[in-house]
Amino acid sequence: MGWKITTFIVLVAVVTGLFLSGVLKTPPEPLKFQDNYWGRGAKPSSKPKDHDNIHEISVNVPNATLVDLKNRLKNVRLFDSALENVEFQYGFRLDYMKDLVTYWKDKYDWRKQEAYLNTFPHYKTNIEGIDLHFIHVKPKLKQGQTAKPLMIVHGWPGSVFEFYKMIPMLVDPTSHGGSEDDVFEVIAPSIPGYGFSEMPHKKDFDQIAAAQMFLKLMERLGFERFYVQGGDWGAIITRIMALLKPSVITGLHNNMIISDTGNPVSVVRTMVGSVFPSVVGVKPEEYDRVYPYGKKIMQLLQETGYMHIQATKPDTVGFALNDSPVGLAAYILEKFSTWTNPANRDLADGGLEKYYTKDELLTSVMIYWTTGTITSSMRFYKEAFAGKALETRGMQVTVPTGMAAFPHELGHVPEAWCAPFYTNLVHYTLMSDGGHFAAFEKPALLAADIRTFVKKVESLHTSN
Template identity: 50%
Template sequence: MSQRKIKTLEVGDGWWGSGERPPEEKEDESIRPFRIETSDREIQDLHERLDRARYTPPLEGTAFQYGFNTTYLRRVVAYWRNQFNWQKQVEILNQYPHFKTTIEGIDIHFIHVKPLHVPRGQIVRPLLMVHGWPGSFFEFYKIIPLLTDPARHGLNEDVVFEVICPSIPGYGFSEAPHQRGFDTLAAARIFHKLMERLGFKEFYVQGGDWGSRITTNMAQMQAKQVKGLHLNMVFISSSGLGRLVSLILGAYVPWLVGLTREDCRRLFPYLEKNVYELLRETGYLHIQATKPDTAGCGLNDSPVALAAYILEKFSTWTDKSFRDLDDGGLERKFSLDDLLTNVMIYWVTSSIVPSMRFYKENVSTNPTTAPDARVEVYVPTGLAVFPQELVYTPRTWAKEKFKNIVAYTYMPRGGHFAAFEEPKLMAEDIKQLVRKVECL
C-alpha cells in the first residue's frame, strides 16, 4: 500500500499546565540536566510512617490468594526500614544522565543514555522505551547496558543503541497533567515532540503495558519518523463475531483460522478460566478507571499500603503461580532493593494518584470507538510474546491491526515486566527487529 493511502492519527496540540494556556507565549524548549536528590528529612518521614504501620493477619494458608500476604509484608517493611539504603539507590538511579524539558505546559523527565564505545563505522540507532503501570523508567536499568554496550556483555555488537526512557506524565519525575483528558494519544504526541527536540528525525520505539499503547499511537501518528515498533504486550480491539468464530474453529481446526500449535498451547488453557482470571486480576483496573482519587488518597499517605498495592502486581503479573507462594515469589525474579526502588519513585514524587488517573482518562470510553482503534499500523513491527503476560494475542489476531509484522517471537519465559525480568531476551529481540528492518 502506498504511503498516501495510509490513514494516520491527527497529531494536534495540547495544554496540560495549570490554568489557561498563556496566549502567544513561546514554550521554553531547553533541555535541562536533572539529578534525583534525597534528604535526611525525607528518609526520617518514611521511617516514622513505616514504624506506625498497622497490619491485619492473613487468613491461614492463603499465601497471595487474597492479595499481598501481610506476614510477608512485615518482612518487606522490616527490610525497607532497617536495611534498604535509599541514598545508595539514588546514586544508582543517577548513574545515567537525567533531563527535563517542558512540553505542552508540563515538565517531562527522561534519561538519555549514549554508548561509551562505538565500533568504527557503526551506526548508533536511537531507541525510545516507554514503561507502564505500576512500573517506571527504572524498569529499563538492566537492559540499557545490553543495548548501549552489547560487546561488554557478550552480545553481538552489530546493533548499538542510544536509549531514551521518559517518565509518562504523572509518573515519577514527570509533572502530572493539571487538566482532564490526558490519555495515550497525548502522551504519544508529547514523546514525538521530545524526540524531535532531541534532534531525531527517525528512531525506534519499544513499549509494554501503557508503553505499548503509547508507542503504537506514535507509529500511527507519524510513521515516517518511527522506523520500527517493538512491543511486549499487544492492545487490539475485539472484532466480535469474527473473533468468536476464530476461537470455536481454532479449538478443532486451528490451521483453518491461522492459529499455530503454539498459539493453541498458550491460548486455550488461558481462555478456559478467562472470566475468573479477569475478575481476579482486574479489580485494580475497575477502581482506577472509575474513582482513582479515592483509593489513591490512602496509597499516597501510607508507604506500606503503596508497597503492598504495587508489589502485589510484581508478584502475580510475573507468574500467576506465585499467588500460591507465601512470599508471592517476589524474590525469585527481583531483589527487594530493585522492587523498593520502584516503589520509592512513586513515594517520593507522590505520583501514585496521577498514575492511577491515567486509567480513567483511557478506559472511560469504549476502546473500540477510540480514534486509534480505527487506524492500522504499517510501521515494521516486532512482537515479543512472553508466556506469563496478562493477555495473549496470536499473530493472526495481531495482524488485524499491525499490517507489517516482521518478527513474532514466542518467548520461553517471562511475564509482564519483561525488560526487568528478562533483559537479555528482550535486548536480543529488539535487535532482531532492527536487523530485519535494515537487512543487517
C-alpha cells in the first residue's frame, strides 16, 4: 500500500501546476445565435417570399452517375500485392476489397437501395442560404395517443441511412418491444455538406452553426419543445443545441459522451484513478473501459490519423476520395470496421459482414459518392478545430440528459466524470455490446435506451 500512497503524492504534485492554470482560465462566453449566411455570393438584402417553404423530395440519382461509377469500378487500379499474414492491421485488406469491388460492380443494385431510402419521406428547406435535407417520419397514432418529437443527428463518416433500422422501432414501438406510450415522431437531418444537404459555400460552418440551423428547422416545423439524440458529430451538435436554447430541449440523449477530458482537473482525476479508481468514482465494471490509460491512448492514436488530415488539409485528400469510388469505400469502411470493434483489425473481412451486409456498407458509401460530399464532410473537422465548437465541451448542459456508453466506443467517460458537464444527468447506461455506430449496429439496444431515458424525463415532468 506504501507505493500507492507515494504514487498518489507524486501524481498530485506533478499536476498541481496544471490544475491551477486550468481553474484560473477565463470561462468561455455563453453561446448566442449568429446572423449566418452560407449560400453563394453576398447575403440577399431581403428574403424571398417562399424562403421558408418545405418541399418533399425523393432520392433519384441520374443514370449517367451510375454508368460512370461502373466504368470506374471496371478500370480500378489496385496495388499489386498485400503483406503476408496481415488482415486489417494496416488498413483495408486487398483481398476483401477485390471481393467487395466485384460485388459492387456485378451484384449491388443501387435502384433497389434507392427505393428503400425512399420508404421514408424526404424533405428540403432553405435555411441560412442553403438547402437543408431531412427525413421526417410521423407515426400512425390511435385516438388519444400523442407522439414525442425527437431529432436524431448522425456523424462522420455516416449519414441518415444509419437510422433506417432504428426509426421503425421509435415510430412503431408496439411492433418492436415498446409500449403505446413510447411512440416518437422522428426528424433526421443531414448535416450540411453531408449526403443530401447542400454544402456550405463559405468557411467557418462548424458544429455551432449546424446546431443553430437544426434549431431553426425544428421551429419551422412547429415544434416548441422536443428531444434530441446523437452520436459522433451528432452528439456534439445536439449538446450545443441544448446550450444554445435549453428552453426548447425536453431532453438530450447521446451515445457518445462529450466532455472536456483535456482540462487539468480531468487529467488529475484520470491519473489518480489509475491507482485509486474508487476515489474518483470509477466503478469496477468501468475500469477496463478507461485503463490501462497508456494503452487506451495508443489505441486512440491508431484510430485518429484521419482527424489530423481532415482538421488541417481536407481538400487535398478530398480530390483523391472524390475521384475514386474504391478509395472512398476503403476510407469510409475501414472506420466501420475498427470503430465498431477494434478486434476487427484481426479479421480477414475486418468484421464488416459480422455486423452489416454488403448492401448496407455500399449504400453508406454511395450516399457520399452520388452526392460528391466527401470533401465538404471532411471540412467539418477543420472548422471544428479552427473555431469555438470544441470549447463548448467544457460548458455545462442543464437540460435532462441521458447517456448510453457502448463498450467499443473510441473513448469512455465514466458516469461520475459527467457531473461537471451535465448538471442534470438523469440516465446513464453501461451498454452490454456495441461500438461507435450504435444506431446502425445495435438499433434495438439504442432505441430501448432512448425509450427508457424519455420515460424518466416524462416522469420527472409529471412529478413536477
